[in-house]
Amino acid sequence: xxxxxxxxxxxxxxxxxxxxxxxxTYKAENISPDMSFLEMLDVVNESLTRKNEEPIYFDHDxxxxxxxxxxxxxxxxxHGPKRAITTCQLxxxxxxxxxxxxxxxxxxxAFPIVKDLATDRSAFDRxxxxxxxxxVNTGGVPDANTIPIPKVIADEAFNSATCIGCGACVxxxxxxxxxxxTSAKITQLGLLPQGQPExxxxxxxMVAQMDEEGFGNxxxxxxxxxxxxxxxxxxxxxxxxxDFFSAKLFREEHAHDHTGGE
Amino acid sequence: MSEFKQTFNSSLGKKLIMALTGLFxxxxxxxxxxxxxxxxxxxxxxxxxxxxxxxTHFPPIEVxxxxxxxxxxxxxxxxxxxxIKNRRAxxxxxxxxxxxxxxxxxxxxxxxxxxxxxxxxxxxxxxxFTYKYNNILGFKEYRTNLATNETTVSDYKPEIADFERSxxxxxxxxxxxxxxxxxxxQHSFSYWWYVAFYVIAMGAVSFHLLHGFQSAFHTLGWVxxxxxxxxxxxxxxxxxxxxxxxxxxxxxxxxxxxx
Numbered sequence: 001x002x003x004x005x006x007x008x009x010x011x012x013x014x015x016x017x018x019x020x021x022x023x024x025t026y027k028a029e030n031i032s033p034d035m036s037f038l039e040m041l042d043v044v045n046e047s048l049t050r051k052n053e054e055p056i057y058f059d060h061d062x063x064x065x066x067x068x069x070x071x072x073x074x075x076x077x078x079h080g081p082k083r084a085i086t087t088c089q090l091x092x093x094x095x096x097x098x099x100x101x102x103x104x105x106x107x108x109x110a111f112p113i114v115k116d117l118a119t120d121r122s123a124f125d126r127x128x129x130x131x132x133x134x135x136v137n138t139g140g141v142p143d144a145n146t147i148p149i150p151k152v153i154a155d156e157a158f159n160s161a162t163c164i165g166c167g168a169c170v171x172x173x174x175x176x177x178x179x180x181x182t183s184a185k186i187t188q189l190g191l192l193p194q195g196q197p198e199x200x201x202x203x204x205x206m207v208a209q210m211d212e213e214g215f216g217n218x219x220x221x222x223x224x225x226x227x228x229x230x231x232x233x234x235x236x237x238x239x240x241x242x243d244f245f246s247a248k249l250f251r252e253e254h255a256h257d258h259t260g261g262e
Numbered sequence: 263m264s265e266f267k268q269t270f271n272s273s274l275g276k277k278l279i280m281a282l283t284g285l286f287x288x289x290x291x292x293x294x295x296x297x298x299x300x301x302x303x304x305x306x307x308x309x310x311x312x313x314x315x316x317x318t319h320f321p322p323i324e325v326x327x328x329x330x331x332x333x334x335x336x337x338x339x340x341x342x343x344x345x346i347k348n349r350r351a352x353x354x355x356x357x358x359x360x361x362x363x364x365x366x367x368x369x370x371x372x373x374x375x376x377x378x379x380x381x382x383x384x385x386x387x388x389x390x391f392t393y394k395y396n397n398i399l400g401f402k403e404y405r406t407n408l409a410t411n412e413t414t415v416s417d418y419k420p421e422i423a424d425f426e427r428s429x430x431x432x433x434x435x436x437x438x439x440x441x442x443x444x445x446x447x448q449h450s451f452s453y454w455w456y457v458a459f460y461v462i463a464m465g466a467v468s469f470h471l472l473h474g475f476q477s478a479f480h481t482l483g484w485v486x487x488x489x490x491x492x493x494x495x496x497x498x499x500x501x502x503x504x505x506x507x508x509x510x511x512x513x514x515x516x517x518x519x520x521x
Contacts, residue, residue, distance in 0.1 A: 108351060177351070220473070222363070245482070
């Protein structure tokens, strides 16, 4: 078993949203450096199950870095110490034999803990539902490429569209702000021609929903940008701010109440 | 009205107010530094005292001054409101301190701002309040021979109780009698701990603006490949280096002179 690692894990265990949680220490033994972080947790869970203990609950799905399910705040950083990857893409060779690894859930009032390391990120879904879409009328299918889109615009929109909604931005932000996520969606649609009809109502509705969910305020520290597995940039936030102020202050025809009236 | 409230109560609206008041305070710093550079003139405070007199007796300056006080209060109050909201957004903190890449100044704006607010209160109490409302400052009389342009200075005891200032010309000699704020500065800056406090506060200005200046433009949505380097250049060199260093030199030089 040469080259295999033994690690100490300090894991946040919490029965459900209401019950207070605590850290529990586990041994992760005989871990291959080629395993992903989640596979390492699978090994630990196997042994817990064999011992008739409750396995560690954590979110995961695709395990190839595109679904945004896996979260985990590892040793003080969302998705662990490496840049531009999700937790499922993090390999155990990143750590050294004998290391103690602290694993915490995303901490945000808007992301209540479901159990252990899994949080309820449906706040993001509600922000998305508030305006993160384009309305398409039914009818004949338009020809592909009938709407011209400059290459640079398509590229920028695509960069924003790579956001997988994992919530690492919220987890990393000292203010637990969701502005990187929200702005990525707003920018993606706001740049493209298909997104223009709803551009200014979208930004107002999505920002209102974001505030409603209880996320914090952005202070432009850039921790979100540093932790984003898809490297969404802070420029998205500037784009959102620009569209928001534009709608609220300079575009009377678009400035209307999106919160259902006062 | 509800539309107005909705805009400025939103997260982005609060940020807009922070950005605008912050940038206004930045522009003030340039003016404040410009005037105070007169302290470096070796003329026993003639230029500086005349400037202080001008500032306190020119009505448009008064109007801007009240806007300035308002901006400071609004900036501080909104910072507090936003900070409280941000704390509520994460009621349970992390066990391991966040290691994400972010500049030290950007993560400590509240601490730096609090130091600055304390500084502003003490600074204004010591100079602004003393000048305007406290009758403890003496007067200086500057006599300038208009032919030779030589200035002599002497203490002046006002004959009337609420004397403010006077400028007159007699026999080709200009006589300027003004409150002697310069002496107050000489006195205050002769204490090392007072000087140290000023220097620390200017350090806080430096780090506060290193993040604050460019952050304000970001909040306004004014981010452009072409202008970003210019904004960063001014934010770093003018607001985080030149202005705080020049301000900090004033107490340091006056302290050295007092030795």
